[in-house]
Amino acid sequence: MEQPVVQGLRALGWLALVALPGTAAAVLALAAFMLGLAGLHPLWRAESLNMSEAAEYRDAATVLELIRSGQDPDARHPVRRGPVFSKDAMVTPLEAAVAAGRAEVVEVWLSAHPNLDRRMWIEARCVARFGRTDDIRQTVDRHRPADVPADFDPERQCEGVERRW
Amino acid sequence: MRWCRRNPWKAAAYAVTVAFAAAISYDLWHIPVQISDSLGEILDAQRSPSTLASFVNTFSGVAYFRPMRIAQIKAVFDLAHGHYHLAYRGFHIALLTSLLVLFTRALRVDTARDLVAAVFALTVLIGLHTFIAFVREAFPINHFLEIAVLCLGAVALAQSRGGWAVDLLAAVLFVVAALTLESGVLVWVVLAGAWLAGLRGVSGRAVIGVTALLAGYFVLRFGLLHTGLPGLTERSAGFLFERLEPDELERRFGAAPLMFYAYNVAASFGSVLFSEPRDGVLSATKAFLEGEVPPHIWLALLTSIPTTLIIAVWGVRRVWIGPSDGTDGGDSAWRLALIGALVLPANAAISYAYTKDEIVAVAGVFYAFAAFAAVRTLLGHAAAAPRAMATTVTAVLFALACGWAIRTVGVDHVLRWQAFRVRNDWTLVRQRMEAESRWPSEPERVALIRTIEASALATRVPNPNRLPEWNNRWFRD
Numbered sequence: 192m193e194q195p196v197v198q199g200l201r202a203l204g205w206l207a208l209v210a211l212p213g214t215a216a217a218v219l220a221l222a223a224f225m226l227g228l229a230g231l232h233p234l235w236r237a238e239s240l241n242m243s244e245a246a247e248y249r250d251a252a253t254v255l256e257l258i259r260s261g262q263d264p265d266a267r268h269p270v271r272r273g274p275v276f277s278k279d280a281m282v283t284p285l286e287a288a289v290a291a292g293r294a295e296v297v298e299v300w301l302s303a304h305p306n307l308d309r310r311m312w313i314e315a316r317c318v319a320r321f322g323r324t325d326d327i328r329q330t331v332d333r334h335r336p337a338d339v340p341a342d343f344d345p346e347r348q349c350e351g352v353e354r355r356w
Numbered sequence: 357m358r359w360c361r362r363n364p365w366k367a368a369a370y371a372v373t374v375a376f377a378a379a380i381s382y383d384l385w386h387i388p389v390q391i392s393d394s395l396g397e398i399l400d401a402q403r404s405p406s407t408l409a410s411f412v413n414t415f416s417g418v419a420y421f422r423p424m425r426i427a428q429i430k431a432v433f434d435l436a437h438g439h440y441h442l443a444y445r446g447f448h449i450a451l452l453t454s455l456l457v458l459f460t461r462a463l464r465v466d467t468a469r470d471l472v473a474a475v476f477a478l479t480v481l482i483g484l485h486t487f488i489a490f491v492r493e494a495f496p497i498n499h500f501l502e503i504a505v506l507c508l509g510a511v512a513l514a515q516s517r518g519g520w521a522v523d524l525l526a527a528v529l530f531v532v533a534a535l536t537l538e539s540g541v542l543v544w545v546v547l548a549g550a551w552l553a554g555l556r557g558v559s560g561r562a563v564i565g566v567t568a569l570l571a572g573y574f575v576l577r578f579g580l581l582h583t584g585l586p587g588l589t590e591r592s593a594g595f596l597f598e599r600l601e602p603d604e605l606e607r608r609f610g611a612a613p614l615m616f617y618a619y620n621v622a623a624s625f626g627s628v629l630f631s632e633p634r635d636g637v638l639s640a641t642k643a644f645l646e647g648e649v650p651p652h653i654w655l656a657l658l659t660s661i662p663t664t665l666i667i668a669v670w671g672v673r674r675v676w677i678g679p680s681d682g683t684d685g686g687d688s689a690w691r692l693a694l695i696g697a698l699v700l701p702a703n704a705a706i707s708y709a710y711t712k713d714e715i716v717a718v719a720g721v722f723y724a725f726a727a728f729a730a731v732r733t734l735l736g737h738a739a740a741a742p743r744a745m746a747t748t749v750t751a752v753l754f755a756l757a758c759g760w761a762i763r764t765v766g767v768d769h770v771l772r773w774q775a776f777r778v779r780n781d782w783t784l785v786r787q788r789m790e791a792e793s794r795w796p797s798e799p800e801r802v803a804l805i806r807t808i809e810a811s812a813l814a815t816r817v818p819n820p821n822r823l824p825e826w827n828n829r830w831f832r833d
Contacts, residue, residue, distance in 0.1 A: 201743075201746075202738075202739040202746075203468065205735075205738060205739075205746060205747075205750040206468055206469060206472045206735060207472075208750055208754050209472050209476065209731075209735065209750060209753045209754055209757055210471065210472040210475045210476070210757075211754070211757070212479070212754070212757040212758045212760070212761035213372070213475035213476055213478060213479040213757055213760070213761050213764075214372060214475055215761065216376075216479065216761040216764050216765055217371075217372040217375040217376055217475070217478075218375065219765075220375050220376055220378070220379030220380075220768075221374075221375035221378060221379065223379055223382075223768075224375075224378040224379045224382050227382045232382065234768055234772065234818070235382070235383075235386060235772065235816075235817075235818055236818060237816040237817055237818045237819070238818065238819065238822065240819070245819075248819050248821040248822055249780070249819075249821050250776075250780065250819050250821070251780045251783040251784075252779045252780045252782065252783050252812075252813055252817075253819075254783075255783045255813065256813055295780075295783075295784065298784060298787070299783045299784060302784070302787065
């Protein structure tokens with residue numbers, strides 16, 4: 192027969208074991224909250240991305256924010272090898288969005304582009320032909336300037352524009 | 357602080373509650389005001405001359421009667437004075453904190469065993485998928501959460517010492533809830549259920565009074581205002597393995613909608629008790645048939661099914677054999693579970709037209725009460741059982757507690773995705789509203805949209821697409 196004290200301790204140990212996962216979750220939650228108040232929340236830290244990386248990772252809001260802050264929307268930025276690019280590359284935000292197959296990022300890029308003219312639209316349309324889906328090409332077509340003919344044919348008029356990824 | 361020293365178990369339960377509340381509130385604070393089902397309501401609030409006008413203007417609704425919902429949106433809008441994120445998100449956080457504190461208060465933690473069961477129940481409450489409905493969206497107020505808070509307020513009144521003020525408050529809670537959402541009538545179920553279960557803080561006379569108010573609600577809604585009920589074609593709905601659009605619902609069930617309604621009620625039961633189906637769709641079954649079951653589905657099933665089994669066995673034993681732990685406070689937990697046994701079918705019945713996690717979320721809260729009562733009793737049995745049996749019970753409960761804790765942690769993941777999505781939605785707000793001919797022409801409306809847009813885009817949100825894929829497989833909502 193076990194002593195009552197031993198039995199009691201054993202019962203307390205079992206209670207502590209059942210409470211452990213929930214308590215651990217609560218302690219971690221509180222620790223994360225406290226770190227968050229100091230701007231160090233381990234899960235809510237927004238990484239600083241360049242515009243091409245933001246486009247690659249479907250972050251249209253950051254693309255828009257960077258364009259509005261005055262950054263050049265046509266500049267090339269480094270992107271790392273990953274799910275979208277098979278090797279490290281230097282690409283424009285538009286190329287990154289096309290490579291990632293994100294029509295909504297292309298839409299934001301086009302809508303927010305401060306100097307989208309005929310030449311730039313043609314460049315964009317030529318890049319868009321590398322898109323995996325039609326919606327990217329359709330998105331670029333919707334922004335076609337009036338001085339570009341409706342029958343613009345990227346297959347014939349995009350010579351020299353190559354896929355950089 | 358004296359009560360902390362007098363009852364350290366209760367203090368510890370509140371400490372755990374506050375820790376969860378703080379962490380989820382932090383997540384909520386970083387979700388911008390959303391566009392869908394929210395921006396339109398805020399613009400309407402701006403147009404409305406007063407809260408009373410917002411209240412009265414909803415009386416002509418066809419399928420819904422929710423004047424208090426619109427009035428609240430207007431009242432918070434007026435209080436915001438341009439700080440819309442602060443006002444609406446602040447209100448959301450206040451509601452969430454109230455929910456968690458009222459939940460813990462209802463458990464009446466007095467012993468170490470109560471505390472352990474309470475921690476378990478808190479993870480069930482937060483980890484259950486219906487909880488996500490309380491935090492993922494706001495329209496711009498999350499009225500599903502509000503109804504749950506009002507139901508827990510009704511529990512608190514029923515557990516109180518009573519008095520005329522309590523009776524009056526019970527009536528006020530019911531009126532506010534019933535005029536906010538259809539599921540607000542669950543406050544009546546809670547009050548009547550609590551009285552039947554032996555919680556008499558709200559007097560029998562008051563329960564009869566609230567029942568009269570319920571009758572008055574039906575007379576007003578159907579007799580005087582001729583507000584109908586949502587029909588088959590109100591919105592898309594889940595059925596078996598797919599979501600059906602309104603025209604497809606009409607084609608399949610237009611002639612015999614009862615079968616579809618019965619499915620929705622059954623699906624609501626299943627959703628709360630087994631985490632399957634979800635929003636009416638048998639997503640876990642579908643994943644099994646397709647041979648690709650991600651861990652988050654396993655996790656949901658392997659926590660919900662055993663927990664429901666434990667509750668069921670405990671409930672049947674309690675009914676047939678009676679209380680096994682004497683008069684040490686177990687009656688209080690039993691009464692909460694009894695109320696839950698009434699809320700679940702009532703909540704499922706309300707979901708007859710279409711079922712979704714949001715609607716059955718109140719039943720999810722009472723499911724956590726039942727889990728508390730069952731686990732509390734099981735821990736009592738384990739303490740008195742032979743060593744081998746006690747070890748087995750502890751091992752099972754530990755495994756379950758681990759599962760629920762992981763589901764609880766998943767809430768943060770879901771909310772980070774939500775914040776990312778909502779912030780990105782704002783990038784094309786004008787294009788989307790113009791496409792739907794909803795972009796306003798008045799400068800003050802445009803200024804309002806631009807204010808909220810600027811606030812949304814300025815919110816610092818991590819990009820969940822950068823996370824390793826296992827996050828989505830384990831924590832997806």
